[in-house]
Amino acid sequence: MLELRDVTVRLPTTDGDVPVLAETTLRIDEQRVALVGANGSGKSTLARLLNGLVSPTTGQVLVDGLDVAREGPAVRRKVGFCFTDPAAQLVMPTVAEDVALSLRRHHPDKAERRTAALAVLGRYGLAELADRSVHALSGGQRQLLALAGVLATDPDVVVADEPTTLLDLRNTREVADLLFGLRQQLVLVTHDLDLAQRCDRALLVDGGRVVADGAPAEVVATYRSLA
Numbered sequence: 452m453l454e455l456r457d458v459t460v461r462l463p464t465t466d467g468d469v470p471v472l473a474e475t476t477l478r479i480d481e482q483r484v485a486l487v488g489a490n491g492s493g494k495s496t497l498a499r500l501l502n503g504l505v506s507p508t509t510g511q512v513l514v515d516g517l518d519v520a521r522e523g524p525a526v527r528r529k530v531g532f533c534f535t536d537p538a539a540q541l542v543m544p545t546v547a548e549d550v551a552l553s554l555r556r557h558h559p560d561k562a563e564r565r566t567a568a569l570a571v572l573g574r575y576g577l578a579e580l581a582d583r584s585v586h587a588l589s590g591g592q593r594q595l596l597a598l599a600g601v602l603a604t605d606p607d608v609v610v611a612d613e614p615t616t617l618l619d620l621r622n623t624r625e626v627a628d629l630l631f632g633l634r635q636q637l638v639l640v641t642h643d644l645d646l647a648q649r650c651d652r653a654l655l656v657d658g659g660r661v662v663a664d665g666a667p668a669e670v671v672a673t674y675r676s677l678a
């Protein structure tokens with residue numbers, strides 16, 4: 452369960468601190484939740500609060516009752532975060548080494564770690580790419596690999612920030628099918644309103660506030676009426 456209690460976020464700029472998220476109180480216990488809204492509305496900020504990538508200026512963020520500010524490492528083990536641009540999280544030379552890096556705490560032994568990494572790659576249809584350079588992948592393969600790296604440690608929650616924005620239709624479908632097939636709770640930041648409508652609940656963020664919250668079809672209709 453994800454909870455924001457009276458959370459505000461102000462971020463520093465050259466003109467001083469600016470408000471990015473107005474006071475927000477939320478509980479999210481649905482399996483799949485979409486965050487939609489215009490560019491710069493505050494969706495990523497809201498998503499990033501959930502694993503401590505952004506800290507609340509006031510208020511508290513809780514994941515299964517754990518305070519993100521005080522129990523960051525435990526929360527980050529529970530909440531996997533997937534960035535829009537997989538380049539932000541693919542840091543090792545080869546595909547298998549990249550997944551193995553995610554598994555370093557679970558498998559201190561190098562050989563065991565590679566075996567576990569290969570099993571993860573197999574699960575997500577990437578086994579044949581194991582020894583390929585991460586720079587020699589298509590955009591879709593790269594996004595799937597980034598997700599595999601996040602899923603390797605079996606988090607309870609997956610937060611995906613526009614995971615299909617850089618992808619073509621076929622790869623969008625592949626990544627979306629993976630995300631919607633997960634047993635994990637999914638928080639999906641997206642401009643793809645079809646994907647938003649596959650969720651159980653949607654939040655519309657506008658000007659740093661959650662201005663609509665509920666059934667995705669209704670929230671998307673509100674969003675269209677504001678655009």
Ligand SMILES: Nc1ncnc2c1ncn2[C@@H]1O[C@H](COP(=O)(O)OP(=O)(O)OP(=O)(O)O)[C@@H](O)[C@H]1O
Nearest residue numbers: 462463464471488489490491492493494495496497
């Ligand atoms: N590190 C930062 N420092 C200062 N301001 C920031 C920072 N990160 C984001 N902002 C500002 O906060 C506001 C909300 O940004 P955020 O990235 O959360 O929006 P978003 O809804 O995810 O946008 P997009 O759809 O374009 O990704 C924007 O005005 C942005 O410029």
